[in-house]
Each structure stands twice: as C-alpha cells, then as structure tokens.
Amino acid sequence: MALSGLFSACTSTQPGIAPVATGGTGSDVPPPAPREFRAAWVSTVANIDWPSKPNLNAEKQQAEAIAILDRAKALNLNAIVLQVRPSADAIYPSKLEPWSEYLTGLQGQAPQPWYDPLKFWITQAHARGLELHAWFNPYRARNNGARSPAAPNHITRTNPAAVKSYGKYLWMDPGEDSAVKQTLDVVLDVVRRYDIDGVHIDDYFYPYPIEAPGASGAESLALEGKAGKGELDFPDGPSFQRYVSGGGRLDRAGWRRQNVNKLIEALNEEIHREKSWVRFGISPFGIGRPDRRPHGINGFSQYDKLYADVETWLQNGWLDYFTPQLYWAIRQPGQAYGTLLDYWVTQNTRGRHLWPGLFTSRIGAASKEYLPQEIVEQIGVTRTRPAASGHVHFSMVALMQNRKGIGDQLRAGCYSSPALVPATPWLGKTTPGTPSVAAVRKGNGVLLKLAAGSANATYAIWSRHGGRWQFAVAPASRVDWTVPDDVKLGPADAVVVSAVDRLGNESARVQAWRRA
The missing domain is CATH 2.60.40.10 (Immunoglobulins)
Structure with missing residues (x-):
C-alpha cells in the first residue's frame, strides 16, 4: 500500500497525521501495516553524535548510547545508522584495524572498562525493535582533526604505500588492490561477527577535491551546488601507471570510476554471500551526473570529481537501499529537493529502496539554517512519491537536542504512529511462521x-x-x-x-x- 494512502503530508497546515492504521468504524480486519524507513545517522567521527567526547568511561558511553536509542524509539524511528569505521579505525575490537581515538582519545586504546561498543549498540537497538546498520567510511585513512598518533596497526603504518596525502587528510588509494582488500576485509569481518541489519557506506570514495594552494575543499562548495577552481589532482600516479603498463586503456577518470565500481559490486556480492538478509546501502552525494540532470539542476559533479558512477550502481542493482544526500531545501534554486528526488526515482530502474538523506542538523545552524518546517515538508514531499519509502536524518544530534522543537513536531505529526521497515523481496520473500x-x-x-x-x-x-x-x-x-x-x-x-x-x-x- 502506498505511503500516500496511509499518511497525510507533514505540513504546517496539517500538523498531525491521521492515525496510521485506521480500518474504518467497525471493521473486523486491520489495514495493511504501515511501512516507512525512518532512521538517523549516528556519527562517531569528531564525536559529532556519539560518544559526546573521547575518553568517557564505558558506563558513560553506554548511558549516552541508551539515551540515543531511547530517543529514537520514543520518536517512532525504526533504525539507527551507526558509524563504526570513521577513519580506517574501529569502534569495536578488530584484528584488522585499531580502536578509534573518538572512543578513548588515543587511537589503538580500548574503552575502559573493556566492552564491545558495537555489540552493545546492536543488543540495545534490537531490544527496542530498532534496526542497526553499520556505517563504514570506505577510504578515509586519517581525519584532519585527528589528535593522537596513528597506532602501530593502522594502515598508514602497516601499508603506507597504499595511503596518499591529499590536503589535510590521508586517503587510501582506491587504485591500490591492497587498499580495496582492506576495506572489503573490514566490512566482511563485521558482517560475519555481528548481528547487524545492514551495511552502509557514505559518499567518500575519491576525496572531495581541494583548491590550490589552500585546502578549503569542494565539500562545502558542493553543498551550495558549486564546484571549485584550480583543483589539485589526487596523487594516484603510481597505481595508474601500473594499470597503464599492464595494458589498461581507460583514461584516468574512467579508471577511477572503474575502481569504485569494482568495490561496490564486490561489497554487494560478498555481503549477501555471507548473510543473505543483511541489506547493503549507500548514501552518495545527492546530485546526479551532468549529462542526465533534469532542467534547472546544476552544481558539483560526483561523477567527475568523486568518480562515483551512482547511476550505474542503481541500474545494475548493486545495492539494496539508496540514500542520496539531498541536503538542499525544497525551494533551493538549482538543487530543489523534489526535483532531485524525482531524478533518482527515474534512475532507480531496478526498484531498490529509495530513502533520501535529510540535512536535519541544519536546523539552528549558524548560517544557512533550516526551520523545522523545512524537514517536515521534505518528509511530506517524499511521502507523495510511492517509489520513495523512507528517509534518514543527518544527524541524531539535532533530534537529541530537539532543535527548535523538531523532535516534538515529528512525534506529534509525521511520526505519530510506528511503522515497519519496508520489505526487501529481492533478498527473500518466504512468509515467516505464524506467531x-x-x-x-x-x-x-x-x-x-x-x-x-x-x-x-x-x-x-x-x-x-x-x-x-x-x-x-x-x-x-x-x-x-x-x-x-x-x-x-x-x-x-x-x-x-x-x-x-x-x-x-x-x-x-x-x-x-x-x-x-
């Protein structure tokens, strides 16, 4: 049943939603279960969402996690997307990568007293009926805000040839087979050892370009639909030359896109080979490739700058859910939310889940802020598209802080009733046993x-x-x-x-x- 038949639009003139499951007066048969993916990203990088600061003891870290999960449940969300690998590190015990400094303040140091944060999050999420999706950054090796030295088992020390310095960051080179293997091994290790519901990767493949001679980056420019000038090229010359010497015929841009495509295809195959029920999702930058964009849409090209051929991933069915970061307002000239959403609907020819990302943390921001009504209206717009069956908030901190009452408005209106996560029939559609x-x-x-x-x-x-x-x-x-x-x-x-x-x-x- 289409969401538009279950929910009214979430607008200021319609502050509440009619009860989700209304079978009509006297009906003996309940209506279909409401379905909508409602999630929030929980960032660990730079302690954006959790933990609130490094070096909290285990008890305080756990208390903060429980507060987030309780808040998610109270808001009638049904999933959390938790960042488990911010910068080639881990918020769980791993033989492949060191403990993240965002837990303890020192990369390689375990939380004290010792516990497994990822296992804790999964157990507590499932106890509340929430899904837990593990979010990995594919290739970032060191954040520019890193405050502790790299641990001995960090890739910058164990395999420095696979890591390149670009601006203020260190990046694993997607053209290096050992870097690709590292990312695949890390993801599959988590899939095997943990009871996660999904694997999620973000928009960092090749890095956002930086301008010479500074390092202001195109990331902030991209959010305004702009592209930088005088950009420095990513220093992957050695890996590209090996490709050419081996008979490769693609130009450098095509080769880079091929490198990313291979990772996406391999992740999709290997995750499902390990556990067929674990869904694979990607949250790329929200504007499509320039030669396919609808009239009036302009701005940064991830196809040409991040080498992310997102349309190909969708059309090959290399993912289970697609969360384009639609971080622009409904009425934003050049990047209108509804127009971008409609574009991705047309590209989603395999009918995968389309759950756009919303920039909820812009509520109360120092500049270019959103009012809560922007997010409420974006949810309403999304619900009018039957092919889009959910959304993800960036990030949970805005909902925890209830910025300008956004959480209260969502709970009273858009989220007045719980909803099930939409079914994923292409991974399996056997009817479970009757309870x-x-x-x-x-x-x-x-x-x-x-x-x-x-x-x-x-x-x-x-x-x-x-x-x-x-x-x-x-x-x-x-x-x-x-x-x-x-x-x-x-x-x-x-x-x-x-x-x-x-x-x-x-x-x-x-x-x-x-x-x-």
Whole structure:
C-alpha cells in the first residue's frame, strides 16, 4: 500500500497525521501495516553524535548510547545508522584495524572498562525493535582533526604505500588492490561477527577535491551546488601507471570510476554471500551526473570529481537501499529537493529502496539554517512519491537536542504512529511462521504472551478501540506486551498480531483477543 494512502503530508497546515492504521468504524480486519524507513545517522567521527567526547568511561558511553536509542524509539524511528569505521579505525575490537581515538582519545586504546561498543549498540537497538546498520567510511585513512598518533596497526603504518596525502587528510588509494582488500576485509569481518541489519557506506570514495594552494575543499562548495577552481589532482600516479603498463586503456577518470565500481559490486556480492538478509546501502552525494540532470539542476559533479558512477550502481542493482544526500531545501534554486528526488526515482530502474538523506542538523545552524518546517515538508514531499519509502536524518544530534522543537513536531505529526521497515523481496520473500499468542485482560489493558520463530525480528500488533485500529511494533525479544486502554476511545475490543522477519516479510495474522 502506498505511503500516500496511509499518511497525510507533514505540513504546517496539517500538523498531525491521521492515525496510521485506521480500518474504518467497525471493521473486523486491520489495514495493511504501515511501512516507512525512518532512521538517523549516528556519527562517531569528531564525536559529532556519539560518544559526546573521547575518553568517557564505558558506563558513560553506554548511558549516552541508551539515551540515543531511547530517543529514537520514543520518536517512532525504526533504525539507527551507526558509524563504526570513521577513519580506517574501529569502534569495536578488530584484528584488522585499531580502536578509534573518538572512543578513548588515543587511537589503538580500548574503552575502559573493556566492552564491545558495537555489540552493545546492536543488543540495545534490537531490544527496542530498532534496526542497526553499520556505517563504514570506505577510504578515509586519517581525519584532519585527528589528535593522537596513528597506532602501530593502522594502515598508514602497516601499508603506507597504499595511503596518499591529499590536503589535510590521508586517503587510501582506491587504485591500490591492497587498499580495496582492506576495506572489503573490514566490512566482511563485521558482517560475519555481528548481528547487524545492514551495511552502509557514505559518499567518500575519491576525496572531495581541494583548491590550490589552500585546502578549503569542494565539500562545502558542493553543498551550495558549486564546484571549485584550480583543483589539485589526487596523487594516484603510481597505481595508474601500473594499470597503464599492464595494458589498461581507460583514461584516468574512467579508471577511477572503474575502481569504485569494482568495490561496490564486490561489497554487494560478498555481503549477501555471507548473510543473505543483511541489506547493503549507500548514501552518495545527492546530485546526479551532468549529462542526465533534469532542467534547472546544476552544481558539483560526483561523477567527475568523486568518480562515483551512482547511476550505474542503481541500474545494475548493486545495492539494496539508496540514500542520496539531498541536503538542499525544497525551494533551493538549482538543487530543489523534489526535483532531485524525482531524478533518482527515474534512475532507480531496478526498484531498490529509495530513502533520501535529510540535512536535519541544519536546523539552528549558524548560517544557512533550516526551520523545522523545512524537514517536515521534505518528509511530506517524499511521502507523495510511492517509489520513495523512507528517509534518514543527518544527524541524531539535532533530534537529541530537539532543535527548535523538531523532535516534538515529528512525534506529534509525521511520526505519530510506528511503522515497519519496508520489505526487501529481492533478498527473500518466504512468509515467516505464524506467531503463538495468548491474551488476557489485566489491569488497564490486554496482556499478550508472544512467541515466534528464530527468523522473527518484530511483532506487528493492531488493537481496535472504539471502532478504530491502532498500530504498534514490539521487538522479537519481548515475551510480554501490554495493549493499553486508550484514554479517549476506551479498552481494546480486538487485538491482531503477526510476526515480521528480518527482510520485512509478514506472517499470517493471529486473532489474539476479542471482547465477548
């Protein structure tokens, strides 16, 4: 069922959404479960989102993580995209890369007392019915704000030939086979060892170009739809010369795009070979290649500058979800949000999930700030496109701080009811087993006893109050769940439950409760 049939637009003239699951007065059959991917990025680089600063003890790090997850659950989000590899380092114990300095202030040093942050995040997210997607930066080796020396097992010391200095950063060279192998090995290590729901990579392939002689970079210019002049070229001459000497015939730009394409294709194949249910997502820069852009769209070309041939990835189906960073306002000249979204809809010929990234952290920014209504309206615009079934906020800090009331507005309007993550049928569409449910009237609600198979990720729960169906989502780990009486509409006179697996497939529904 299209989102437009379930949600009203989130605008100032429509501050609330009609109840998501309304089957009509007296209906005995609940409507389809609402579906929408609602996520936020949690950045660890530079301590943007978590932890709030380096060298917090384990207890404080965990408390901050729980606060983020509780806030996400309270807002009716259903996923967190956690940065686990900010700069060829790790926020989890790894034999391949050192501990991140953003945890402890010193690269290579484990949190104290020792614990596994990624495992903690996954366990706590799943306990709240939230998905946890592990976010990797593919090729950044050292951030310009790094404050501690590289650890002995960091790639800049173990394989310096694969690392290039460019501006104030160090970058792994995508033309070096050993650098590609490093990234693949790191991602697959996490896929094998951790119960993640998705692998997510961002927009850093070849670096954003910098201008000579300074290092202001095209990154900020790109957000304004501009390109720099007098750019320094990335110093990958040795790897390119080896390619040419080996008989390669592509020009340097085509060779660079081929290098990135190979990584994307390999990630897609290898992730699914390890675990078929783990979804692979990419969040590239939001403007397409110049020769295909719609009329009126202009600005930075990731195709020519980052060597990201995003349209090819989509058209080959090398990903499961696509999160273009649409970091411009609805009425931005040259980069209008709706026009960009429509462009990516047309490029998504394989029907992969389209969940655009929103620049929510621009609310309250020192310059070029958004009002909360910009984000609310962008969600509304997205919901009018049936091919776009979700969105991701950058970043969680804006929602944690409730900047200018954005969290309150979302909870009261766009997110007034929970939603399931959209199903991913191309990875599997087997219907899960029917759950076992027992129900009894207890206190001010109906107490459910739940049990389902091992493939269960969540339970979908409908309850009818005063002839209107309400919807809830319970994590698979829950054995007990209470359907509370509605303050205005009274107690439930019917409760229906289904099991939902990790790919979003829903079981047959069970009539759990019916008032005599």
